[in-house]
Amino acid sequence: MRRITFFNLVAVAMLVGVIACVVPAFGRADKSSDPVYLNKIPSGYRDWKLISVAHEEGNLHSLGAVLGNDVAIKAYREGTLPFPDGAIIAALHYGHVPSEENNKVFGRAQSFVPGPPTNIQFMVKDSKQYAATDGWGFGSFTPDGKPGNETAMKTCAPCHAMASHDAVFTRYAP
């Protein structure tokens, strides 16, 4: 339980939203000592279809959109679990900021919109390549497309392992 508590704390501190980050080094220790995480953003992700949206408070204050490639969307809509190889889930995270324009019209502080982007995170399903981490490879990128902090990314797989739907937190919003 001590390990889970540690990861919980790390998760609260480091993860934004429901998707995060990297396959820890020990995930493929039998094949390589290098950490295995995505080093390139999957192409075309901003055109993918909507899976859901997310709002994280605590010390995150983030609004997020979760998108899926065609393989992921099909699996979500048909309720296929585990997700098939080739599925990719993207989480686009932004700050959670008040909208001055909307609030002025509404006459009260009620409207929150995406602030500056904070990161873009991915889960890529390949049941063989990422067998040690529920079949998922993880990646986190800064808004300008560079791989994110590696220490933070090592928390992704153990945190997602606690999610009930094939290590995925996000559900499909109809």
Place this chain on the structure above:
Amino acid sequence: MRRITFFNLVAVAMLVGVIACVVPAFGRADKSSDPVYLNKIPSGYRDWKLISVAHEEGNLHSLGAVLGNDVAIKAYREGTLPFPDGAIIAALHYGHVPSEENNKVFGRAQSFVPGPPTNIQFMVKDSKQYAATDGWGFGSFTPDGKPGNETAMKTCAPCHAMASHDAVFTRYAP
């Protein structure tokens, strides 16, 4: 000013998020006494690309996703204002509810996700047909696809007329 204040109050009470609802009857009083609003959901909207996400508090407690058809997305990405005819913006609204599963993993109440859908709202650009309401026709539908409350829908156009970007509140999230 009294009229604007009235619409502000109505907007707070009735509108969910940034998109709402119907062309008021007076908008086409010269052509017809019937209210002009969308009576059919634009087909395929759930496959459209992401414009942004939204969170409304006050008495709404909603999470929303804002999607656009190809004409709308192109205009957003290229900064085209006013939006060209054919642009359609969809706002999918849900309750704003805590995620028990996520919070259990995080160890604190920080995660909010879409609850049951509350409505689906549209803005359709046709500068001739909807000339009296900034070129936009409005529609609001219940989650099962029926047109929403007409009284509420009459507040859409005057409220959106106060938005600075061609009567649209939502900005594109990168």
